[in-house]
Amino acid sequence: MAMLDVKGLSISFGGLRAVDDFSVTIEKGQLYGLIGPNGAGKTTVFNLLTGVYKPDTGTILLDGDNITGKNTIEINKEGIARTFQNIRLFKDMSVLDNVKAALHQHYPYSTVEGILRLPRYFKQEKAMDERAMELLKVFDLDNERYYKASNLPYGKQRKLEIARALATEPKLLLLDEPAAGMNPNETAELMETIRFVRSEFDMTILLIEHDMKLVAGICERLTVLNFGQILTEGETSEVLNDKRVITAYLGE
Amino acid sequence: MSFLTYLINGISLGSIYAIIALGYTMVYGIARMLNFAHGDIIMVGAFAVFTAVSTLGMPPFIGLIAAIAICTALGLTIEFVAYRPLRGATSLAVLITAIGVSYLLQNLALLIFGSNTRQFTSIVTLPNLKLAGGKMTVSSVTIVTIVCCIVIMIALTSFINHTKTGQAMLAVSEDRGAATLMGINVNRTIAVTFAIGSALAAVAGALLCSMYPSLTPYTGSMPGIKAFTAAVFGGIGSIPGALIGGLILGVVENLSKAYISSQLSDAIVFSLLIIILLVRPTGILGKKIQEKV
Amino acid sequence: MEKKKERMRCAVTYAMVILFYIIAEGLIMTGHISSLMKGLLVPVCYYAILAVSLNLTVGILGELSLGHAGFMCIGAFSGAFFTQCTENAIPSVGLRFFLALVIGSALAGLFGLLIGIPVLRLKGDYLAIVTLAFGEIIKNLINVLYVGMDSAGFHFSTKDTTSLKLAEGGKVIIKGAQGITGTPRAATFTVGIILLLITLVIVLNLIYSRAGRAIMAIRDNRIAAESIGIDVTKFKLLAFSISAALAGTAGVLYGHSLSTLAATSKTFGYNMSIMILVYVVLGGLGNIRGSLISAAILTVLPELLRGFEDYRMLIYSLVLILLMLFNSSPKAVEFRGMLIERIRRAKKPAKEET
Numbered sequence: 001m002a003m004l005d006v007k008g009l010s011i012s013f014g015g016l017r018a019v020d021d022f023s024v025t026i027e028k029g030q031l032y033g034l035i036g037p038n039g040a041g042k043t044t045v046f047n048l049l050t051g052v053y054k055p056d057t058g059t060i061l062l063d064g065d066n067i068t069g070k071n072t073i074e075i076n077k078e079g080i081a082r083t084f085q086n087i088r089l090f091k092d093m094s095v096l097d098n099v100k101a102a103l104h105q106h107y108p109y110s111t112v113e114g115i116l117r118l119p120r121y122f123k124q125e126k127a128m129d130e131r132a133m134e135l136l137k138v139f140d141l142d143n144e145r146y147y148k149a150s151n152l153p154y155g156k157q158r159k160l161e162i163a164r165a166l167a168t169e170p171k172l173l174l175l176d177e178p179a180a181g182m183n184p185n186e187t188a189e190l191m192e193t194i195r196f197v198r199s200e201f202d203m204t205i206l207l208i209e210h211d212m213k214l215v216a217g218i219c220e221r222l223t224v225l226n227f228g229q230i231l232t233e234g235e236t237s238e239v240l241n242d243k244r245v246i247t248a249y250l251g252e
Numbered sequence: 253m254s255f256l257t258y259l260i261n262g263i264s265l266g267s268i269y270a271i272i273a274l275g276y277t278m279v280y281g282i283a284r285m286l287n288f289a290h291g292d293i294i295m296v297g298a299f300a301v302f303t304a305v306s307t308l309g310m311p312p313f314i315g316l317i318a319a320i321a322i323c324t325a326l327g328l329t330i331e332f333v334a335y336r337p338l339r340g341a342t343s344l345a346v347l348i349t350a351i352g353v354s355y356l357l358q359n360l361a362l363l364i365f366g367s368n369t370r371q372f373t374s375i376v377t378l379p380n381l382k383l384a385g386g387k388m389t390v391s392s393v394t395i396v397t398i399v400c401c402i403v404i405m406i407a408l409t410s411f412i413n414h415t416k417t418g419q420a421m422l423a424v425s426e427d428r429g430a431a432t433l434m435g436i437n438v439n440r441t442i443a444v445t446f447a448i449g450s451a452l453a454a455v456a457g458a459l460l461c462s463m464y465p466s467l468t469p470y471t472g473s474m475p476g477i478k479a480f481t482a483a484v485f486g487g488i489g490s491i492p493g494a495l496i497g498g499l500i501l502g503v504v505e506n507l508s509k510a511y512i513s514s515q516l517s518d519a520i521v522f523s524l525l526i527i528i529l530l531v532r533p534t535g536i537l538g539k540k541i542q543e544k545v
Numbered sequence: 546m547e548k549k550k551e552r553m554r555c556a557v558t559y560a561m562v563i564l565f566y567i568i569a570e571g572l573i574m575t576g577h578i579s580s581l582m583k584g585l586l587v588p589v590c591y592y593a594i595l596a597v598s599l600n601l602t603v604g605i606l607g608e609l610s611l612g613h614a615g616f617m618c619i620g621a622f623s624g625a626f627f628t629q630c631t632e633n634a635i636p637s638v639g640l641r642f643f644l645a646l647v648i649g650s651a652l653a654g655l656f657g658l659l660i661g662i663p664v665l666r667l668k669g670d671y672l673a674i675v676t677l678a679f680g681e682i683i684k685n686l687i688n689v690l691y692v693g694m695d696s697a698g699f700h701f702s703t704k705d706t707t708s709l710k711l712a713e714g715g716k717v718i719i720k721g722a723q724g725i726t727g728t729p730r731a732a733t734f735t736v737g738i739i740l741l742l743i744t745l746v747i748v749l750n751l752i753y754s755r756a757g758r759a760i761m762a763i764r765d766n767r768i769a770a771e772s773i774g775i776d777v778t779k780f781k782l783l784a785f786s787i788s789a790a791l792a793g794t795a796g797v798l799y800g801h802s803l804s805t806l807a808a809t810s811k812t813f814g815y816n817m818s819i820m821i822l823v824y825v826v827l828g829g830l831g832n833i834r835g836s837l838i839s840a841a842i843l844t845v846l847p848e849l850l851r852g853f854e855d856y857r858m859l860i861y862s863l864v865l866i867l868l869m870l871f872n873s874s875p876k877a878v879e880f881r882g883m884l885i886e887r888i889r890r891a892k893k894p895a896k897e898e899t
Contacts, residue, residue, distance in 0.1 A: 090762045359862055
């Protein structure tokens with residue numbers, strides 16, 4: 001069974017079809033790329049998958065469960081986590097707390113237990129600290145754990161967002177332009193990290209990216225969007241050599 | 253007949269709210285700040301008229317002009333000294349500063365004029381209007397207020413639509429950054445907005461005290477809050493919204509005073525505000541803002 | 546290490562309150578305190594509780610509320626009402642006061658929840674104006690409320706005391722705009738300090754827990770908070786109603802510190818809400834200890850300025866404006882940053898020498 005199975009997804013904003021009849025099938029453990037020129041509707045697809053927008057038509061199956069029409073919070077609980085194109089960290093909280101906030105579903109001591117500092121509070125807080133530190137180590141952020149998130153350098157902020165998303169223990173991870181604003185060295189390092197995440201956490205990943213080096217380097221399959229519609233879909237090497245894709249990017 | 257009287261008085265009160273609300277709404281639209289001290293500028297305007305007319309014996313019209321001049325100067329000064337340095341600070345910081353300015357104005361007035369209630373003599377000296385063969389009297393203040401409000405609305409709308417400064421104000425309210433890039437002097441535009449708002453506050457102060465003749469240093473604060481409510485009601489940032497909001501508020505307040513309870517009229521007005529905002533979270537004529545993900 | 550720092554910070558806050566208590570008690574015992582200052586000790590407690598609780602809404606949750614006095618009002622009236630109508634049933638004043646505290650806080654919290662459900666969908670200035678409106682409505686409603694009690698039970702009216710139609714021996718408890726009179730003045734300084742400490746425990750422990758992180762995550766970025774499965778509505782309501790309940794606690798304390806409790810615009814109007822907000826902002830958003838200090842100083846300051854009777858509120862407002870300009874103006878912030886940098890640079894070589 002596919003991890004993500006999307007059929008006929010569409011949404012319009014005031015007459016404009018932002019996404020039209022979008023379908024995709026992603027197998028478990030796959031690293032899948034969603035590419036296309038600016039304004040093609042890539043981020044809108046992410047917003048549809050994560051329940052920020054409700055699709056006009058279409059169905060979304062996650063690991064066989066129908067999650068169409070659920071809201072963002074429910075969808076995260078079902079197992080989709082994401083990062084954002086314009087970084088959205090909890091900027092006044094520490095790096096560690098950013099990750100711990102995302103762990104909250106898995107360590108469900110109650111508010112009363114927290115206020116009264118009952119034993120479960122101490123036990124679960126300790127476990128949360130340990131788990132969060134494990135995640136931060138993967139992204140080489142453990143030394144900065146007490147930094148305010150907004151004080152991290154840009155590249156590390158992107159990494160922290162991925163760490164935070166992983167803390168919710170998703171089945172499917174959506175990355176929205178993870179390499180945006182990174183220099184070639186940082187991008188190379190990020191590619192390693194994404195590969196590592198996939199193997200270490202046995203993760204299925206769908207990513208939007210403009211950096212073709214990254215896409216060619218790590219994605220196994222690609223879907224190309226143009227003007228809200230699927231232009232083509234297939235193995236990375238085939239898609240990137242497709243004339244139509246090159247035209248869509250560079251113009252006639 | 254009495255219903256009609258209440259209605260007309262309500263419209264008149266609403267006109268005053270609308271004039272005050274204009275100040276709030278314009279400043280909010282352009283400077284993105286809640287000028288909490290606006291209500292107290294009304295009070296300053298009323299005291300200026302009071303001093304000019306009752307103490308110095310000037311004719312009411314001259315008194316009004318003096319009040320407008322004083323309030324405009326005051327508005328510009330406040331903007332320059334207290335608000336301009338905070339451009340770029342959080343909106344909460346600006347709000348608290350505005351509250352500080354409000355306290356400052358109240359306490360200055362308290363120091364100068366004392367806490368005693370002053371009897372304000374109406375600036376409108378025209379005779380009252382008798383309708384329906386003398387069965388119904390409409391006071392001249394009421395009529396003048398409504399006329400004033402209409403004139404101000406028309407003048408302001410054409411000012412914004414047909415002058416360069418007005419267009420600049422629109423541009424700044426739409427996108428301050430882009431307006432700066434287009435060569436619009438944002439600071440000057442915001443100052444003009446404060447000047448207009450404060451001048452209107454002076455007019456509103458004179459009219460308000462002509463209608464309800466008791467004047468204290470706190471006179472401006474409750475009408476200020478209500479006018480702000482009216483601005484939110486109509487959709488903050490929108491000039492026709494201020495008019496609609498002001499009128500609804502004035503009429504509802506006066507009718508509930510007359511028919512339900514004078515003590516509960518404020519509660520009724522505020523409940524209506526809450527209901528409207530729950531149905532239309534940005535007011536009657538407010539733009540819907542969608543957060544981009 | 547950070548954990549320890551966190552604990553230290555909390556410990557210092559508690560210690561400050563306890564030290565304040567010891568010093569004040571010491572001064573009272575040795576008679577070194579004027580009756581005026583003595584009269585301010587309980588107000589310092591309830592204003593501090595109000596400031597800390599409002600900081601939970603404004604600083605930690607990040608929503609601007611201008612109706613905090615409304616919740617205080619509910620606490621004050623329900624608490625005083627309870628103390629009065631159980632006068633015969635529960636002879637112990639202390640026990641009645643304790644129960645009044647529980648009831649007043651719970652009722653204020655319940656109102657916070659009920660008001661929060663529709664209102665917390667609004668944002669920023671709209672939320673501010675709606676909370677202000679709620680505060681005014683509560684004040685207005687209490688002003689027209691007449692409640693009496695006789696052998697047949699409670700009687701309500703919105704007109705006057707005679708229309709309550711009380712039987713022989715009945716007692717009017719709430720007299721409209723005159724409010725509640727004759728509540729036993731059970732709110733002592735000691736009780737005030739204990740309540741303040743409880744408030745601090747609740748708020749600080751909340752902040753440094755799972756719920757606190759969720760609340761701050763919502764403040765920093767609502768969309769990201771949703772994306773990691775944080776139930777935004779639930780945690781907003783949680784913070785808002787705890788904040789309201791604590792304001793209710795302060796209200797009960799307030800109601801039991803006066804012989805006459807009336808809902809005037811000075812005591813429970815928006816001016817009061819704004820004053821509390823000023824404490825919070827000057828103490829620093831999200832800074833609980835700052836709220837304590839600013840509430841204490843600003844409660845005492847106007848009284849210290851009594852010598853300048855006419856000028857004290859003027860000075861107060863000027864201080865407020867100047868502090869805001871100094872604290873928040875981008876230029877002032879830059880200037881301070883430069884200053885700190887320079888000091889740091891001056892210090893560094895000194896450190897290397899040692």
